[in-house]
Structures are given as C-alpha cells and as structure tokens.
Amino acid sequence: MRDLSAELLAWYDTHAREMPWRVAPADRKAGVLPDPYAVWMSEVMLQQTTVAAVRDYHRKFMTVWPTVRDLAAADDADVMAAWAGLGYYARARNLLKCARAVVADYDGVFPDTYAELLKLPGIGPYTAAAVAAIAFDRPETVVDGNVERVMARLYDIHAPLPGSKAELTARAAELTPQTRPGDYAQAVMDLGATICTPRSPACGICPWRDDCAARIAGTAAELPKKTPKKKTPTRFGIVYVARRTDGAWLLETRPETGLLGGMLGWPGSEWGDNPEPQPPFAADWRELTEEARHTFTHFHLRLKIMVARTGPATQPLRGEFLSQAKFNPTALPTAMRKVFDLASVTLRDD
DNA sequence: TAAACGTGGCG
C-alpha cells in the first residue's frame, strides 16, 4: 500500500484551510510553530463547535487576554460574559481553571506533552493530542468526529459509534507519521471537514480516493454508522423579567454547575413538565403573549415570560438588580437573550 | 457506559 500520510500531507500543502490561530504549512516547514496558548484556546473553542462560530470569539479572547497570564488574572464574570453565545459553558469555566493551573503549576508555560496536558481542566484525549501535535509537533494522534468518519470510510468499518471508537482510534494511530505530525493532525481533520464530509462526500477529489475501502465498496456516504438516539423531550418553565423605574434589570448568576452554569439569567421556576410559579417578589406580573422557545442538546424548552415594572425600594427574594449601564444583553446565553428580546419590547425605555 | 452539556446551520 502507498504511503497514506505522505499523500495527505502533499494534499494539505495546497489545500490547508486558513485559520487565524494556524501557521501555514510552508511556514511550519521553515520551523515556525504557533503560540501554544492560541492553539489551546482554539481547540477548546472548537470542541463540538464549527470554525465559523469560533473565529470571532477566538479573536476577541486573544485581544482582551493576549497571554495565559492575562487570562488567569481575569474576573470570572468577564470571561463568562465574553463566552456568552458560544455554548457549552463548562468549557469557559474550565478555560479559566486551566489558565490558572498553567500559571500556578507551570510558571505560565504550557506543558508540551500529551500526558501533562491531559491533566489540565477541560483538556481531554482529543485536546491533549491536538495541542501536543499542533503546538509542539509531537507525533500524537488526534481523534475527533472528522477522524472517526475518515477512518470508518477508509477501512469500511460498519460497527456503529460510539462502540467502534477504540478500533477507529487504533486505525488512526497506525497512520500517524513521525514527520510533520502537527500538519498531519490538521490535514486529516481538514480532509474530514472539506472532502470526507458527513453528507455527500466529495470522493472524486479525495487524495485517498484510490485507497478508500468504503469508496470502492460504495458505502462511504452511509458511514460512520451510529447507534440511534432517543428523541428530545420538551420541558416548560416560567421566567420573570423585572425592570425598576431607574432602568435596572433583575438578573441572577446561575449556579456554577449544571445547565448554563455560571451564566447570567432571569430568575424563574425549575424546568419540567409542570413548573411551579416562583415570582422573585410580589407584583402585578403580566404574562407575555409569546413564549420563548429554545432547543438544547437533550431537550426543547418553552419559557412562559412574566414581566413587571417596580419601584426603587423593591427587595427581591432572588437575584439582584443590574443597572442599565452595567447590563449588556450580549452577556446572556442565547436562551436568556431570547427572553430579553421578547420582554424588552414591553419593558423598553419610555 | 451513558447522560449531561449550547448553539447555529443545513437539507
């Protein structure tokens, strides 16, 4: 069989996707490696997230916190607000923990081995391999969704994920070269993202087309197989949007753990089949005609919105009033921002 | 091992 990794690297030399945190193959060949901090930041943001969604967030974070020491010294609330809208907020909490661990335990210098990286918060097998390979050119094997799909097709593996992950990982490891491992890691993911796509893969222009068992068998488009998922249930909730006469909004910081953990949100009921009303203070609460709808990974959410105006003396049972000047709606996670968008029509400035 | 954990784009 031909040298698959060499074929892929040749393809990557002319087809590498451009990303702000990436060093082009020509420059890497000249010995230039990217800033490990920027690579780590990008890899955490890219977990289950598209490159298009990450670009602006990565630029913003690198501008506001240019080094890991800057990030480690940041206020938690500022980091959570900057992450708002990107999703999977545990990543932001772990991002801060990791930055502080790098400063405290590694003198602000990212460790350069898979084993050490794996110990850090928010860094799992994929991210440890990605940072080790991309930032330090270590021959580690990255296995993300792209690589799983590419391997399943290259070897025509029909066993369903996630059960087949170990076998796909083993196949990927066999292919990982000792030369240019950082470029190879990015190349195999780029291949999955641009050619070996989930739907209608472009097998005709694939650098591995002559080696791909699934293309030859005609099964590429139906791989990888996955075990079927349960369908998503619907939960209901009630949120309370209060505005004081001086323009302040009643908000609360959600608990550190769980859904939207550590993020700003509107006080309200638990979310379930039949939520119990829980107004944060007694008032003439008005129900909005339209409810806010949002879909999370594992359930649909429908929020009934109650609004009220109140005076300066109000002492809420939960949350605290945030002045007009301090409240930035972009600091809200999307579900809560949808509520704001609907409620602000009624509670807008007079 | 399985479930929890966001969001936006696409067919």
Place this chain on the structure above:
DNA sequence: TCGCCAAGTTT
C-alpha cells in the same frame, strides 16, 4: 418543523 451535525469533556 425536525433531526443531524460541528476540531469533546466531565461525571
């Protein structure tokens, strides 16, 4: 409207 999918990690 709906399910699938995106450079996964944690519990």
